[in-house]
Amino acid sequence: MAMLSSTFQTYITNYVASYLEKMTNSKIEIGHIYFKPFRSIELKEVYLSDDNQDTLIYLDRLETAINWIDLDNTHIWLSSVEVDSAKVYFIADSTGELNLTRFLDKIVGPDTTSVDTSSGEFVLGINKLDVKKTRFRIKSYGTEPLEKGVNFEDLYLQNISLDASDFKLVNSDVYLDIHQLSFKEQSGLYLDTLQGNYSMDSSGIQISDFKLVYDSTRIVASEQGLLFNGFDKMSNFLDEVKLKSNIKEARIRSIDLARIVPELAMLDFDVQMSGEITGPVSRLKGKNLKIALTDSTFINTSFSIRGLPDVENMFVMVNVHLLTGYRDDLKKLPVLLDENNEPPLPELITQFSFKGDINGFISDLSADGLITSNLGSLKTNVVYRQSDDGEIEVDGAINVFQFAIDKLTGDDQTFGKTALSAKLNSIFLPNGKFKANIDSDIRYFDFNQYRIKDIQIKGDLSEESFDGDIVVRDSVLNMDFTGYF
Structure with a gap:
């Protein structure tokens, strides 16, 4: 019966924590533990620092039901985990290595070459994961604050609510199926809904069967991803992080995107969209895209754009499969309007279409194609x-x-x-x-x-x-x- 005593269990746990502190050069504290052998564990006020004595993980409360534990191979499988009021801070050093990776390497030895469960890897699996009121931060070395927009060198998510399943942590690689995720980013961006099959490793962040809702922007995609060669590349997001997006359907507003890339605010658009987008922001490519202002005014196109987010100096190569619409609909794109809020078409041209190629800068374009109109x-x-x-x-x-x-x-x-x-x-x-x-x-x-x-x-x-x-x-x-x- 003594083994079931919370006081005794906390004493034993702190003894083990003291041993791990010496092994990892980290600080580990557990305020309270209650362990039902072979059934469940409840932890309160858990603190774990990295080797620089900065916070790595803090848990106000964690409750879990156990499937099985293999201490020899550092494999832990849990049927469920509930987390309340946690703080998770991942910090990358000048080489791009995360503090979490260094911590786990000191326990099991470095090995991040695969995702199997062979000896030498720390593996944590969770069938069902429920997270509430949590903060998550991933910060690159030497980052500078931004006045506006999401700082991908210092991504800080607050008030996270997560309902997920099939979670797996293999060393510092993360995999899970997200049923519902919401949070607020420090820039002011509020994400209402994110769903999909998520993976994060040193090669990127990817989500399949993706759904996202924030403000009035909504995106449904078979695949969304940020691809990079090491987390240090996030410090040069526009040039070294590749977007990979296969959009089934979406409504996208520039005012929402401007919270991520502020320079896009000047475009002032609200469009429906589908198709494939790849490449870093500075060298963006689109394939079989359909972008619609209305049901009758839309463009089917493939493109290559270099120079974003500097719109005035970007260079475009656009193959227009079909551009068709009505003059009045163009008034919904303020970037096209003159000082009198009129689009660049004579009033008598009420309906138009175009097929062909457009190349050049916004102020210096060549057009080779067929234009039709009501005239x-x-x-x-x-x-x-x-x-x-x-x-x-x-x-x-x-x-x-x-x-x-x-x-x-x-x-x-x-x-x-x-x-x-x-x-x-x-x-x-x-x-x-x-x-x-x-x-x-x-x-x-x-x-x-x-x-x-x-x-x-x-x-x-x-x-x-x-x-x-x-x-x-x-x-x-x-x-x-x-x-x-």
Whole structure:
């Protein structure tokens, strides 16, 4: 009966803790223990430091039901664990090694090369895990605080609530099935729901069958991951941590993402999304992505983007499988709007689509593809440049098919449709004026209910005048004009 006494059990436990302290150069304290042989253990006020005497783990209360324990091989299997008010602090040194790894190495010897349960590995398995009111911190060596956003060099989760199963700790590698996880990060980010099959080791953090909800952002994915070669790479998250995401469906808002990467706040978007994203943030790639503003305005695309999060200087290579939508829907993307909150399309173009390739910087883009709209279609191979003062330069070649001049001018008695090919160098000014040098071959042009064919126009054009040559070789009109009007 003496062995069942809590006082006796606490004495024996502290004796063992004293032995482990000498082995690990750590401080180990247990305020209270109650052990039912071969059944369960309840621990209170458990403190464990690392070899620098900083807190590694503190447990206000832990209760567990035991399956079996193999002390010779340091394997522990538990049927359930309940944790209340714990603190877990993982700190990586300058080489990227965690304090937890150093602690376990002193008990069982270093071996992190595999995840099997062979001798030389510390293995802790838990069938069911319930965690409440807990804090978790993973901090890299020499990290500096950030004013805004999540600091991946110092990730600090508070008020953690976790319902999980099939937990396995193999040395410092962690595996578990998360049924429900919520927490608040020190940056202010509040995660309402995270679910999935989780793994964390020195090569990365991955979750399959992933579901995430925070604020109004929601993501369902077959796979989500952060891949790196050692935890020290978290100190250079934008360049050395690779994203791996296969999204089934998602609603993503930039205002939510800005809590992680503050620079994204300027994009100000709210979109539906599916597809695959890979690579570090600074060299991001997308494959078979569908991004939708509404049910009728969306883009199917694959892309490569270099330079994020510096949006103004990022370089994009985009293959647009299909971009289609309505002008009014573009008003939901403030990054596209001018000072009058208007999108970069004439008001008369109410519906549009595009297939092709777009390459370049935001202010210096080339577009090669087919554009269709309610006014007609055109094939483009042009370069678009926009200066800081709002001046837009468009250079290149276009082919126009069945373009509705009557709808554009609002005069269907005088004008009809046209088809042409042209080379142009043009400048559009913020005040609405423009000037262009054109070299065009107009296949036909409807005027006063008659279709004029075979027209060549070459010269300088503005909103007020034309200076150049006009040649017409129609069956009823043969004309050569050189001059100004």
